[in-house]
Amino acid sequence: MISASKDIILRQEAYAFSHEAVTRHGLTIDEAFIRGIRHIGYRSNLHAIAELIDNSIQAYAQRIDLVFGYSDDGSAKKPNRIAIIDDGHGMPAAMMRLAMMWGGTHREDDREGLGRYGYGLPCAAVSIARCFRILSKLDRAPIFEVCLDLDDLELGSYRAANGLISLPDAQPAELPDFVSQHIQQHYPQGWRSGTIVVLEKLDRVEWTTALGMRTNLLRHLGVTYHKISDLAALYVDGTRVRPVDPLFLTPSADYFGLDDDRAVPLEPVTLSITNPASGRDGLVTLRYSWLPPTFGALDKTRDAVGLNANQRFPILKDYHGIIFSRNGRLIDVQNRLPWTVFINNDRYIRVEIEFSATLDELFGVTTSKQQVSVTAMVWDALRQAGIHKAIEQLRGKVKQAKSFRFEAVSRAPVPKPLAAVVQKRCLTEQAPKAAAPLHSLLVMDGVGGLAANQAHPLFNGSAGAMACAHALQKLVNMLANQASSTGTRAKDEYGDLLTAWCIAAWPDQPDV
Template sequence: MAHCLQSCPQQTATGTTTLCAHGSRDDAPTNCDSQRPLWTETKIKAHTDPTSIAQTPIVSTPAFLEATRDSGYRNTAMAIAEMVDNAIQAEAETVEISVSETQREQHPLNISISDDGHGMDPTDLGRALSFGGSSRFNDRLSLGRYGMGLPNASLSQARRVDVFSWRDGKAHHCYLDLDEVAEERGQTLPAVVPIDSPPPLQGRDSGTHVELSRCDRLEYKRTSTIASKLGAELGRIFRQYIATGTSIWVNGELVEPLDHLFQSTPTGATQFGETLTYQLSGPSGFGVVEVRFTELPVLLWHRLAEAEKRRLGITGAPLVSVVRAGREVDRGWFLMGRKRRENYDDWWRCEIRFDPTLDELFGITHTKQQISPSPELRVAIEPDLESVARALNQRVRRHFEMAKSSTPLITAERTASRVKGSLPPLPNCTYGTAGAEIRRTAGPLLSDPDGAFQLCLAELSTTALYEFEFYAGTLTLFLNVRHPVLRDLFRPLALSDQLSDRAHATKLVLVLLAAARAEVRCGNDEILRSFRQEWSDVTSTFLNA
């Protein structure tokens, strides 16, 4: 039996193993004062004596670089987004991306990324191609954090990356080549060397140009397909930066911002409720989380063809977008508690923005392309988000119920258009009582977008039975589904199984369309508007009595 070398009096036997009071095992002589086996001391001495054993690098560079290529970028666009991050952090106003063909049969495509940011000096250029070598390591003020983006993202798509950067009239070049590293077993990057400014960089006072060559892991093989996918993905990921002035070009085409919340068009979504704001604390300090919900115009878009809904990203698309420092890092179905996604949920969107100081709560990794919410984050915001999601689901259901009564409106549109030639002409003017809010939430049925009449169901904020708009020869009538005439008279008739009832619903709508048309004929008259409002209110009182 081995004994404690400090003559410890508290030695006990446990099975076949003898331990002293300090936990020393009988299979390793110990020094209880230091609680460290003597064989560990011997190992430490060997490590500090360079003549005792051969020293081994912590990382086998060729194997590490090959392994890091599988670090998890979902697609080519997510990898290229890392280079766009760097450009934005360098205060670039313009980022130009080029996907071009080569003469190599095995690697037929190259990708380059140029920007007009402040560029890098030789020291920063060398660091930029090393893993974790960024001068902004653990920076929580902007997009980057780990200093892994440029080499990691580049090698995930290509076997060689060249970086040219220039500032103050001086240009430099450095590169990282997987095949050279494997052949030479090198442990360091090639030297940064001064160069003349190559053609893509001419005419700019400062900037950076990244070239990915021998691309063997691109998502697609056609130049046009890659360029198209890049434009769509980058437009969504960097939508907030593009909207505030950053220009991103892909093969000469300007990337347009893709609004996840569908609020960028006059007939798009409307915000639901107030923005939810949370002040949270994480391991790196305090930060803010902001959550916004929007509801898509069911009454406006429900009759679109299924293929068109998919093309526009209405159905089958991720509903929740998570945005870190103005840049999307993930999208899917997150933080909705026990609420499961249903088909009705295609008709609303959610955007969650958070400060980089809360990276740990969101589970952000160095690739910045997915989240893994922590239990603390779930407890803080999930109950509210689940409640809003359920409320929106119910509103969508109700709007679809309203949309079922649309058939008589389509019939009324066609009837009115058919007899238009026998009616007194309308003036050549533009006016109406429908504001922007009504146009965004109402539901033209799109049966004849170029017709003279458009009939819409809408949840108006006023008590008027209808509002209207006359523009470019088309009279659009917005019928207030909250008014008793629509709720108690029109809707039961429109949803009836009897053809005669649905015919009466059509005639009722035609009566209201005739009244709106008469207002247009009489001009933008405040007296007529007051008459319509009082008539609507009195009718509502009578029908609710």
């Protein structure tokens, strides 16, 4: 076992020992507390489940499984249990009851990892289910279990003779059938150590079918954990969660190479901020990208609506605004900033603020770690680091690319007399600059002219491509004739026109 895991287990034991004689002095009315805390306000089941995944990651799990259990009547449409299984270091039996309690944590106010409050596990569990159990196993030790059933709590089953609520201590236990079946199938070495949280009596599940649950979890967990996906392999109902970078800048993440469109990055910016509450410094990194207008579309000549939306589109829609990520884990997306609001068009600009948990107070991180409330001090620091300008720059790029595409598409079907078009554009507006250099599609022909670049992938020998190549060559020749009689400025204009024409002809080729 790695020594970091041993350290944690020792700390858990010490913590459990020091809390052995925890007595209640009446800070809460237990049943009322539970009723209220069930509505702590996780935005969705997904945010609650992420708390349990955070815990598994922090226990150095290599594999984390979300598994569904079904009722005995054979219906596999809607699960009646959910288990989060990990193969981390597990918990000592004495820690398990504390883990089930609100406030029980061996990592009080830790800023290195994901958890720090001691609320995540029980809050997440009761936000979805009326009953949850924790099973845990240290290496070469038996399995223990603790369970909290809110119905039994209401019935007074946990009340001791002195009138106080007393949660039973961990007991040796067997794995539930659906969990042990899953382990048999997917853990060839067996389950040596780890923790399993089983949610039962599911009364607050948002998704009506297992399919809906699986699809949503796969999509969103891929985004939530994309930066730390190499820490543990995460599976939902047997399917591996693939990382999805919502800025589409990570080549190894899904949808980066879905088609030939690519996100365009701006230079990231890192700044250090001191948290006045603790005197500790923390890093903040700003990442930016903008997307070509066709980025979310299947057929690049049409808008990304309805059936023409590709797999990227839901990500553009769901993660629309500034994305906040804390210690590598996405926690919030906000589209209302103090100085601007992200409108629909802004889906094509992507901004992420990654911050260290040492700055939690400044980012107003809530106990459920699903929301930020950024302080004025941080906004000021971000402004100085250029966030306002960067957002405007990204908006400018998207606008330019859109108008360029619009011109290209509207011009493409009916070729207009070139001289007239050039003249009109010279009079009315500055020509938009090409999105990418022309020379990848065109090359100098050795005698000072332009020719279609036969090495370009467009001219790959297929019948359609060759027809395009010939059409392009014809246009090039025509332009060359015109340009020779009209000087350099017109040459630039012709260049822009040609680029627009190419984009219309091959909208999915980013380097045209």
